[in-house]
Amino acid sequence: MKDIIRIKSLISADVEALLNQQIKKEAQSSSAYLSMASWCDRNGFDNSAEYFFKQSDEEREHQLKIYKYVLDMGGTAISPEVTNVKIEYNSFREVFEEALDQEISVTQSIKNIAARCHKEHDYVTVEFLNWFFKEQREEEYKARRAVELFDLIGEEGTGRWEIDKHVGKINYNGQAGE
Amino acid sequence: MQNSILEISVQLTEVFSTSKGAVYQSDKESCWYIDFAGKVACFDYRNILKLKKAIYGINIEEILMDSSKSADVEIVFICACDHCYVLTVLEIIAFKELLEGTFVMLNLNHIIQDRLYRISA
Numbered sequence: 001m002k003d004i005i006r007i008k009s010l011i012s013a014d015v016e017a018l019l020n021q022q023i024k025k026e027a028q029s030s031s032a033y034l035s036m037a038s039w040c041d042r043n044g045f046d047n048s049a050e051y052f053f054k055q056s057d058e059e060r061e062h063q064l065k066i067y068k069y070v071l072d073m074g075g076t077a078i079s080p081e082v083t084n085v086k087i088e089y090n091s092f093r094e095v096f097e098e099a100l101d102q103e104i105s106v107t108q109s110i111k112n113i114a115a116r117c118h119k120e121h122d123y124v125t126v127e128f129l130n131w132f133f134k135e136q137r138e139e140e141y142k143a144r145r146a147v148e149l150f151d152l153i154g155e156e157g158t159g160r161w162e163i164d165k166h167v168g169k170i171n172y173n174g175q176a177g178e
Numbered sequence: 179m180q181n182s183i184l185e186i187s188v189q190l191t192e193v194f195s196t197s198k199g200a201v202y203q204s205d206k207e208s209c210w211y212i213d214f215a216g217k218v219a220c221f222d223y224r225n226i227l228k229l230k231k232a233i234y235g236i237n238i239e240e241i242l243m244d245s246s247k248s249a250d251v252e253i254v255f256i257c258a259c260d261h262c263y264v265l266t267v268l269e270i271i272a273f274k275e276l277l278e279g280t281f282v283m284l285n286l287n288h289i290i291q292d293r294l295y296r297i298s299a
Contacts, residue, residue: 005223009223076227
């Protein structure tokens with residue numbers, strides 16, 4: 001008997017479901033960053049708004065990357081519904097703390113998918129996910145550094161203005177190696 | 179009728195069957211014939227997955243606990259597929275059992291193909 005399902009699709013139904021979940025997660029991240037950009041812009045933190053706009057675009061790119069991978073492998077990519085996007089934040093610091101939380105959760109969920117792939121010996125998807133692991137190094141570094149700025153500079157006086165100025169300069173040089 | 183089923187079955191491999199129905203695979207046509215609820219319907223790769231999702235997604239407990247006067251039937255309609263099922267609760271349970279068994283067997287076939295033929299080939 002022919003293995004029709006395998007002939008039609010490289011990835012298993014479980015991995016496909018996990019990747020679709022990740023597509024949704026990336027879409028939610030993208031929307032959350034957009035919301036953060038809006039809050040920062042409204043409150044006068046222009047550099048941070050710019051930083052979040054860029055982050056939002058990046059998350060969208062990640063979403064599409066997984067989306068196209070699922071399709072290329074013969075699966076069904078599902079365009080996600082994004083709901084419950086936050087509009088208001090209590091403070092400037094809270095915005096960055098949430099951004100870091102979000103990145104940690106993305107890393108965790110990609111780790112989860114990789115664990116499942118290893119279990120199934122799906123090294124093709126593992127190899128695909130490696131790009132994301134590398135990307136998460138940078139994403140987490142940047143988000144962590146932004147929160148760190150709050151402790152280093154302090155929010156008193158012109159502190160927040162100074163933090164905003166430095167957020168735009170956060171850069172990960174990736175010296176830990178390619 | 180009996181003869182026509184037998185004629186088809188020559189090229190079909192039984193994947194899984196219960197007392198309520200059966201699923202056969204046609205290697206030539208790359209599809210599955212599902213004999214259930216009084217008819218034999220053909221499903222290709224995309225449609226059988228949609229059917230699986232639709233049947234697995236029915237909340238049987240909710241239907242059983244539902245005390246409203248509406249009939250206990252569920253209409254299963256698969257987008258871009260010619261077939262539609264109107265099932266009672268018992269039929270849904272039986273259909274789910276049939277599909278679960280089918281996918282276990284298909285998975286088993288996948289493992290066998292992987293381990294026995296693809297690696298040794």
